[in-house]
Amino acid sequence: MSVQVSIDFAPTESTIHYLLNWAQTSGLKNYILYLLRLVDHPDVLEAQVKKLADWDRRGFHTWGQIADDVSRAFKEGQLLSKPSKDRLKEIFINNQNDSCARKHALAIWISSPSEGDLPTLQTILSKDEIYDRVLMAKATYRDLSIVDQLIDKIKNNDSTYWWQATRYMWHDKFEQIFEDHMLTINDDNYWMLFEIFEKFSIEKAETLLEKHWDKLNQYNIFIQLALLVGTDKLCSLVHNSIQERNLQEVFKYFNHHWGFKTEGRKGIYRDQQILAIKPYIQYFDDLAKMNLYQICLKNGWKNFAQEIIEPLIADDSQYSLKISTKRLSEELQEGKIIWSDRWLHDCVDQGWSIVEAFEVLISWLDTNYCDLAVDIVVSNLEYTGLRQHFLRLNDLCEIKGVNQHIQEILERTYWAIYLRTIE
Numbered sequence: 131m132s133v134q135v136s137i138d139f140a141p142t143e144s145t146i147h148y149l150l151n152w153a154q155t156s157g158l159k160n161y162i163l164y165l166l167r168l169v170d171h172p173d174v175l176e177a178q179v180k181k182l183a184d185w186d187r188r189g190f191h192t193w194g195q196i197a198d199d200v201s202r203a204f205k206e207g208q209l210l211s212k213p214s215k216d217r218l219k220e221i222f223i224n225n226q227n228d229s230c231a232r233k234h235a236l237a238i239w240i241s242s243p244s245e246g247d248l249p250t251l252q253t254i255l256s257k258d259e260i261y262d263r264v265l266m267a268k269a270t271y272r273d274l275s276i277v278d279q280l281i282d283k284i285k286n287n288d289s290t291y292w293w294q295a296t297r298y299m300w301h302d303k304f305e306q307i308f309e310d311h312m313l314t315i316n317d318d319n320y321w322m323l324f325e326i327f328e329k330f331s332i333e334k335a336e337t338l339l340e341k342h343w344d345k346l347n348q349y350n351i352f353i354q355l356a357l358l359v360g361t362d363k364l365c366s367l368v369h370n371s372i373q374e375r376n377l378q379e380v381f382k383y384f385n386h387h388w389g390f391k392t393e394g395r396k397g398i399y400r401d402q403q404i405l406a407i408k409p410y411i412q413y414f415d416d417l418a419k420m421n422l423y424q425i426c427l428k429n430g431w432k433n434f435a436q437e438i439i440e441p442l443i444a445d446d447s448q449y450s451l452k453i454s455t456k457r458l459s460e461e462l463q464e465g466k467i468i469w470s471d472r473w474l475h476d477c478v479d480q481g482w483s484i485v486e487a488f489e490v491l492i493s494w495l496d497t498n499y500c501d502l503a504v505d506i507v508v509s510n511l512e513y514t515g516l517r518q519h520f521l522r523l524n525d526l527c528e529i530k531g532v533n534q535h536i537q538e539i540l541e542r543t544y545w546a547i548y549l550r551t552i553e
Contacts, residue, residue, distance in 0.1 A: 141169065150177055167199055170210055172217035175238060179221055183230035192234070200241040210242035219250060225258055233263045240267045248273055269295035277301045284311070293322045297394060300329045313342060320351045324387045327355060328396045335359045340367065347371040350380045354387055358398070360406035369409075377413040385418035390425055398425050404434060412442055419443050423451060427481025453477055453487055455494045462503055471509035478514070488519050492526060499530045501539075508539055512546040520547045 141149070146166070150173060153162040163181050166174050175196075182192045200210060210218075221227055221235035240247070248271045254264045256279075265283070268276050281303055283292040289311060296304055308326060315323055327335050339346060339356055340363060346352040353372060356364040372380055389395025398404065404426065411419060419439055426435035440451055461470040477487035495507050504527065511519050520543060527536055 141166075146171055146174060150174065153177065167196055168203070170208075170214050172213045175210075175214050176217055176221065179218070179231050179235045179238065182234040183228055186230040186234070196234075197237040197241040200238055204242045209244060210239075215239060215242070215244065222260070223250065223254070229259050233260050236260065236263055236267060240270060243271065247271060266295060269298045272299040274299065274301065277303055280304075281307060290319070290321055293326065296322075296326060296329065305330070305334070309338060309342075312338070313345065315349070315351070317349050317351050323351065324355060324358065324389065325395065327359070328389070332359060332361060336361045336364055339364060343367050343371075350382070351387075353380055354384050357406045357410070358388070358403060360400065360403040365406050377410065381410055381413045381418075382415075384414060385421045388421065388425070390421050398422075399429065401429075401431065404431060408438060411439060414442075416443055420451070424481050429481075453482055453490045455490060458491075458494055458503075458506055459498065462498055462500075462506065465502065467502075467506055467509055470506050473506075474510035474514045484514070484516075488515070488522075492519075492522055495523075496526060496530075499526075501533070501535050504536050504539055508543040512543055513550075515547055517547055517551055520544060 149162050153159040178196045185192045218235045218239040222232040251264055251268050280295050353368055356368050389397035423435045423439045458470050474487055478484050495503050
């Protein structure tokens with residue numbers, strides 16, 4: 131038996147087969163398979179493949195289902211077991227099987243990559259009806275032997291689809307064909323433009339934009355791209371090109387192209403980019419300003435954020451530039467911890483220092499002191515806090531009053547933090 135799940139316990143073999151049999155004989159099939167979606171078991175995954183294939187044949191949208199869950203588990207260090215990988219491989223490697231089932235088995239299989247996968251993909255011939263899926267899968271494994279095939283696909287098929295293969299691998303030959311593609315891009319068909327430009331050196335990107343600027347500058351999308359490249363020469367070209375334009379329109383949706391919080395994207399990571407954008411921040415909407423504020427925090431440009439961006443966000447804006455304790459107070463009022471145990475982690479993830487976030491947290495506890503409020507605070511400290519934070523918490527509790535429950539919480543937290551940290 132091989133059962134591996136992302137939940138607290140694994141169902142037994144008999145339970146799995148009972149549920150799968152029940153799924154076949156009841157009207158609850160989709161609900162049962164949804165319940166089992168995180169179960170790593172060959173029979174479960176084969177049933178998932180059959181369900182997705184059935185939906186696909188009936189024209190239902192199935193993109194990403196199950197494969198996304200497997201991919202997330204993989205990123206958290208959980209690999210599909212060998213029996214599960216082997217069962218999926220049996221399904222997609224056999225060209226006598228239904229093509230819908232094969233492509234979904236392949237999608238789940240590659241979502242948990244392992245050593246030795248690529249040779250399996252290389253056994254599937256180009257005449258196979260799922261070969262396009264296999265070709266994109268090879269790209270995710272960085273198989274440079276397929277570069278010429280990808281270039282042929284980009285030139286002669288749906289290039290907007292095939293350019294996404296460059297997310298996983300890059301080759302000089304892609305640069306050679308991108309210039310022609312770039313000249314077909316406008317404000318309505320620019321998908322992948324920003325991601326592809328991040329593959330180029332800054333010097334190459336500047337040269338390419340400058341060379342065709344007379345044609346490209348009429349499109350807002352290239353104005354934005356030039357500022358994200360951010361060289362002095364491109365900033366000058368932008369300045370001269372937008373004198374008579376509606377700048378709110380020019381920078382509309384700009385923040386959608388930054389790659390902020392997008393896996394695999396560089397986004398805004400150089401101070402030269404921030405300086406290039408600086409004269410135009412006033413024309414961004416509040417959400418874009420807030421996103422830029424967070425980017426600055428994460429990159430250590432806090433002074434820029436507070437001095438340049440903060441004065442441009444209206445006091446009545448729905449976007450707060452301060453650390454918010456709203457979620458903590460809401461769950462305190464509801465009487466249970468749901469998401470508030472990640473509050474400290476999320477503050478740090480947004481770019482605030484743990485020192486700043488903890489000060490807000492301890493101040494919130496001071497105002498809302500009770501058993502549950504202490505529980506909320508320690509649920510954050512157990513996994514993220516330092517010894518100095520525990521000492522501050524302990525001091526506050528002694529001042530406010532310690533009952534038996536809080537004493538037990540403090541003892542548990544002491545050991546959790548002191549065993550995990552050195553200082």
